[in-house]
Amino acid sequence: MSLSSFVRTWLPLLILATVVIFNWPTGKLDFGNTSPWAGLILEVEVAQPLAAQPGLILAGLPVQDIEGKAGLFVCGAAEWNPGASAQPTLLAGRVEELRLQKAILLQETVALHRSPLIRLVLHQLPPSTNPTDLVGSLVQENTLKLRPVSPDSEPVLLNIGPERAKREFRVEFDEKTQRRWRGEPARFRTLWEDQEASDASLLEPYRHGKIVFPASASTDGVATEEGR
DSSP, X not given: OOHHHHHHHHXXXXXXXXXXXXXXXXXXXXXXXXXXXXXXXXXXXXXXXXXXXXXXXXXXXXXXXXXXXXXXXXXXXXXXOTTOOOEXXXXXXXXXXXXXXXXXXXXXXXHHHHXXXXXXXXXXXXXXXXXXXXXXXXXXXXXXXXXXXXXXXXXXXEEOOSOOEEEEEEOOOOTTTOOOOOSOGGGHHHHHHHHXXXXXXXXGGGOOOEEEEOSSOOTTSOEEEEOO
16 A cells, blocks of 8 residues: 555544544543533422322423423423332433423523522323433423424323422532532433442432422412522
8 A cells, every 4th residue: 555545545544543532431421411400319209198199200490482381391200109208300401402392491591500490290100101201391281292303393292181289499509519410311210229229328419409299289389499
């Protein structure tokens, strides 16, 4: 092979391979957690008499679609079963998913970064549903619109029944004492439960708040708590 042929054919490939090797991540990948709420973990418990029935816990942010209809952009989801303890609910999702849902956030950007107000609702769990797959969905009344593949794709709608309970929680994240979860959302529950079984104290920096759905709603239908 001539020198000129080597320079034209193989040298660019060698340079590209070198760049890839030196920039390849050596730690756990972040899987796109670029939103202000990503990596926050809320522990959610359902009190009696609501706890007697299984349900779907959804954590999200108030939004409005292009037609002006209010909704909830789902950032986290967990399944509730009778007799269960508080369910760790990881907040995840990308800002890009808001555009796919053609929705806009109602909270100011500064507030989202400093102390996001998370709305939590309790609905019924549709059959054969994986809560992790619901992140990026849009809730409007009794309907959950799954995350679209593209802005023009036909929406997939699920009936989640009437809202059984609602809470609001303002997260006060302390950068000095707390940490965000940066792992793969699909493995979150398994890793959390394994760590809780071996040494639960190591999870303390990742606990950003605990919410209990009340047995009865407040006078305005919404109870608000402040996080730490």
